Amino acid sequence: MNIIETQGLTRRYGRQEAVHALDLVIPAGGVTALLGANGAGKSTTIKLLMNLLAPTAGQARVLGVDSRKLGPAQFRRIGYVAESQELPLWMTVGGFLNHCRPFYPKWDRDLERTLLNQLDLPTDRRLNQLSRGMLMKAALLSSLAYRPDLLVLDEPFGGLDPLVREEFVRGILEVSSLGDWTVLIASHDIEEVERFSERIVLLDTGRKRIDESVEALQARFRRIEVSLHDEPSADATQDLPPGWQEFSRAGQLVRFIDRAYSPATTEAACRARFPSAAIAAHPMTLREIFITLARAGRAEAKLAAA
């Protein structure tokens, strides 16, 4: 069963289109990251999925229910943590958990205690006395103790300093082993997301650019360096394959990014242009891939506008 499905999901604010005809399928299990720059439409997508906003067109189904009909029965199975979410800051951590507990018949007191220990949260401290990271951890705890089927994290790292961010990520990594939940995380913090995501959905100006597993994505992207031994022919740098991006030459070194890397095909394509060159293929981080795609997206948008 798919936990989330969207068909042509669109949301407009006046003339501005925040999400454009998004088709998305997230099966049960695993961690999916919704990546994109600021304003890419990640949070709007999450809000549409959580029935916090109404779609302008298209529809979304969450846990098998139309997102517009999500109610208490579904929210008992959904954990939601967002940077922007209001929390009852006047409560202590213990009081906050006491407040949340009655709403969830499946609340697991043992898991609550385990999470309290793992996340190192002081139950007697008021939420407004906690650091940003601790606050997010408290919100995470309150969204995990009932073993949700779906955990949604919307920009959970926003405003966290590196140390707290590390602490929070470690917390997520630790708790992710405690349950069998599907996690959807929207963020622009690629390095953090890379550590625990299994699948990436990349949004750019409200449009889906990438939707594949991290493994497959990293396997097909390579930074290629070609060391030339002699001057290539004039047409060697003309009509480049469509998967080659950011092609540049500095002296005897040619660099580009191959978006459709396969050892044999890429080498063959290089040899055809640079017969006597040394070819090296370097793996790319998710961040480098993201930047490459963002640049390509902007270039395409400019081209389309022209």
Next chain:
Amino acid sequence: MNLTLHLVRKDWLRARPALVAWFALIAGKAWCVWSLTRSTDTSSDLAALGGFVNMLNGLETVTGAMLAAWLALEDRAHSTIAFWTTRPIGRIRLLRAKSLGALLFFIAAPLLLLAPVWLAAGFSASDFFAAAVDWALLQGFAVALGLLAGVLARDLGQVFIGAPLLGLALLGVAAWLRREPAPAAGWSMSLGLAVAVIGIAAGYSLRRRGLALSVIVVGFLLVAGCGLPILPMDEMLRPWSEPTRALQVGESHGSAPRIVSYVGFDYDPQGHRGLLMQNTRPWISLRRNQQTHGQTNELPLQFTINDPSSGKPTVLVPRRLGTVQAASLRVSRWHLALPEKLKVPANGIRLFATPPPGFAEEMYKAQFPHGLHP
């Protein structure tokens, strides 16, 4: 625990210090007014007390409304970041919790606090009921207004701007329904309260704030429109007083001069019109008079006593010292100079007040120029 009660408990824990302070204000004011009106005899003191009490009344009502708005804003109905929106808390449950909380915190609890004061002031069961209804109506209107503003507003700043405007709009609709320059407060508040309650229900039930606002505006217009056919019936229901009956308003004990509490007419659907109070006491609950819109204490009544020795009525010249209005309570104090020759028996004398001749007919004609049964 029932989840609605759980939410009410959460609101109580959140607002407890502020609510306790508000309760203290209510109880303190009631006790203060009661004790001061018992001990204050001069007009200047009473006038000063009236100003003080009016200020406290305003503070009490406005604070109650603001507290209600604050509690509504704690779980904003139209927000994409409110905590409750992604928790298993439905809109109807939230509406139920906020309504129940408002009833308990802003109506029931204060009435429980006021009950001992009213009982100590000698209220009869009917006085008590009338005072409670009066108080609950005024406070309920203010609280409903606060809740409505809290449901529609995004923050307290908007509440400060919106609540007075909403109040004026609600009273405006009610006044227009009554089509009178000075509508009876009870009627206006009842209508305003009804519209506000519908608005609150719409505010919580509808997801989109813009839609909720539109429904409330349309609701105002609909209520106003539906009110038109009610107008003739409304006139039929209005009471009028017995024109010439002497009203027994108090007893005076001891020697002259005396301070006498005074109240005016009241309407009794069973036909016992006019008589309202039989005993002199420092506190009297006044049910607002329908003919005069609560202005009964301004009537130029003639006070008389029956001379125990001769049995003849003696006219007294009253001098009103002042009036204290405390929500449902209205106390007018009069200085009546008893004739020097008058011998007051140990068990006191009875004091009577008579409306001037033709008063009731004039009032009747002014209000119903075409008569009740044209």
